[in-house]
Amino acid sequence: MAAPAPRHSCAKLSVTVEDPKAASAGGGAVFVRATWLPTRFSLAVTDGAGAWVADASEAEVRLRAEQWDQPVGEYLALAERYLAFQQPDSTYSFHDAGKGNRRLSWTFERQGTKLEWRWKLQQSPNTQQTISEILDFLMDANIRLSEEVVRKTQSFDRLKQEADKCLQQSERFNTEKAEFEQATFSKFVSVLNSKKAKLRQLRDKVAELESANKPPKQEEEENSTDQTELFEEGSDKEASINDEPSETGSGDLHSSPEKSAGTSRGRGRGHKRAKKLTERKRS
The missing domain is CATH 2.170.210.10 (DNA double-strand break repair and VJ recombination XRCC4, N-terminal)
Known part of the structure; x- marks a missing residue:
């Protein structure tokens, strides 16, 4: 070692x-x-x-x-x-x-x-040699310290320049960042306002379409009145058909098969006629 x-x-x-x-x-x-x-x-x-x-x-x-x-x-x-x-x-x-x-x-x-x-x-x-050795050592140390001071000074100057550059870049970045944020915010507000206007137009258009497709109240009332009259008319006809035996003057309470068949056919024709009239009204 x-x-x-x-x-x-x-x-x-x-x-x-x-x-x-x-x-x-x-x-x-x-x-x-x-x-x-x-x-x-x-x-x-x-x-x-x-x-x-x-x-x-x-x-x-x-x-x-x-x-x-x-x-x-x-x-x-x-x-x-x-x-x-x-x-x-x-x-x-x-x-x-x-x-x-x-x-x-x-x-x-x-x-x-x-x-x-x-x-x-x-x-x-050897006094002179000893003094010379001490002086040489001091001179060498002084030279080394001077060189070290020069290196440190140069390094400090470089660091200072780099620090100044970094500071300038930081200030520029901050300015660009603020400008970018302002421009982005302005664009965002403009797009948001245009979207709001578009949504209002679509809402108004939907409201117009719903009002155009909705049936008027008068037509609903007329349809309800016609349907009532048809049902009343059909019931009167059925009643007249059922009353036919009494008009003939027959005293027999029980109707004949022919009359029953005629009555059933008349009732069927009355229902069909009422149904056709109702469909015609609806159309």
Whole structure:
């Protein structure tokens, strides 16, 4: 399994100095370049005039972590937090440790108690090279950040242009939608009114046809009168036929077969005549 790639950081830290003249001349800041590995780290520090280095081995890091009752990973993460970026709640110092060495320290709070970490740095065997490496790292980082800023700016400009186009399209779509709805509504109202007019015409035409096909009341009354007269006429004739035996003066209550047959034939002819007259009237 391949070892994880190291992480690099470089921060400008404002530190307290022992010589007030150095602080007034701009000596109150140092550049700290760090390389972070899973179990150890290394530092290179410069104030612009000199350079100092420190290489914390795995054994030293493990010992420091045990002294602070911390796992190695947690100890390294906390150190990286305070050395990769200056924390506003921390006080940094960079003091002389004798024999040309320096001591870098920073404070932090833990469970309400203010604590201080210190690391001793030795003077770099090649000061110019160490300063050059720090400056190169800062220049490369600055170039990368500048390129990133340019890319982000260009991307922002493109997004802004796209947003403006989308806004214009949205406004145009809203206008076209409103015009379309207005035109559709106008057409719908026109079609609805024409349908209403057509329905009124059809209703009036149906009413005219129903009134034309309906028989007059007078004809109904005449037909009813004629039918009544026909039925009365037929009944009178039947009565006259039935009364024929009495007119002959025969005293026999029972009619002869001939008379009965004649009477039945007369009654049948009377019914047929009345029926024909009724049909003629109806036609």
